[in-house]
Each structure stands twice: as structure tokens, then as C-alpha cells.
Amino acid sequence: MTDIVAGSPAPDFTLQDQYGRDITLSALRGRPVLVVFYPLAFSGVCSGELADLSARHAELAALGTVLTVSVDSVFAVRTWSDREGFPFALLSDFWPHGAVADAYGVLDHDRGTARRGTFLIDADGIVRWRTLTPISEPRDTEAYLEHLRALAAPPEDRAPTSAAKRYDRLRYEGA
Numbered sequence: 001m002t003d004i005v006a007g008s009p010a011p012d013f014t015l016q017d018q019y020g021r022d023i024t025l026s027a028l029r030g031r032p033v034l035v036v037f038y039p040l041a042f043s044g045v046c047s048g049e050l051a052d053l054s055a056r057h058a059e060l061a062a063l064g065t066v067l068t069v070s071v072d073s074v075f076a077v078r079t080w081s082d083r084e085g086f087p088f089a090l091l092s093d094f095w096p097h098g099a100v101a102d103a104y105g106v107l108d109h110d111r112g113t114a115r116r117g118t119f120l121i122d123a124d125g126i127v128r129w130r131t132l133t134p135i136s137e138p139r140d141t142e143a144y145l146e147h148l149r150a151l152a153a154p155p156e157d158r159a160p161t162s163a164a165k166r167y168d169r170l171r172y173e174g175a
Helices: 044-055 057-063 075-085 099-103 141-152 162-174
Strands: 014-016 023-024 033-037 065-070 089-092 114-122 129-131
Touching: 014 129, 023 065, 033 044, 033 141, 044 057, 044 065, 044 075, 044 141, 057 099, 114 141
Parallel strands: 033 065, 065 089
Antiparallel strands: 014 023, 033 114, 114 129
């Protein structure tokens, strides 16, 4: 297991989305990518988180690409996506089981699921922000937007707001 920190190159990967299409992270260079790992499709907290991402998708998509990743099979994420109408890619890290989650340091080996890790990757493939949230707590989509906006800003204006900083501090201390 690797600990990916801000400033590190993002580990590249190719995973299938809910439609069986290969999605390669490095092919998305040129704009920011938000990679959101979640434990399992259809679970309560995950359903709420992805519903919030769906509700805010237009704002997020204007600033970058959203990829969500779980250890569920392509068939499971397809069924969930069809039922919920998610407008973003749900990627299957099913086989080898959790290999991408492990590369990002968020695989819970005891449970066999991804932990709630989020990584903001810049247009050049460098991790600019990451957070790890306890499994029972939903993440704050507003913090994603704050960090995406900060990354999109001119370099001299790239400080996230105090609300996003407060969220980061709580998440790192509570994880």
C-alpha cells in the first residue's frame, strides 16, 4: 500500500466504467480529474455521496472530470448507475481486486473494499489535494468544488477558502 500525498504523480490506471468502456487516467490529461473512491455500490452513505455528486455534477464538470471508483463489478455499478441515473463514470476496480485502490493507499484489506479517499489530480497528472474520510461519514461536495475552483484559478489566487481548509483539517485528523 502506498501513501499518495499532494505533489506526487498520480498512479495511472485503466479501469472499465459502468458500460464496459476502458477509462485511462493519463488519457484525461489536460484538465483536472477528481477521483472519488467509495466502499460499495448501493450502500447508504455511498448512495448519499454519489447522489450529491450527481446533483452538483454540472458545477463539478465545468471544472474537471469526475471519476468514481469501487471494488464492485462492472455489472453492479451498471445496475446502480442505471437505477440512479448518475451522469459520471463509475469505475470497477474489481479485478485484480482493489489494485487501483491499493495503489492509491485506500484499500481496506480487512474488508476488501476501498476506503473513502478522494484525490484531485491536476491537468499534468499531479495529485494536488487528497482527503480520507472515515467509512461512516459522507464527504463534503462543497470542499471538492472549493479545491477545483482553487486549482482553476490563476497561480497567485490558488488558496482554498477557510471552509475547505477546515474540512481538510477535520478529515485528516478524524481519519
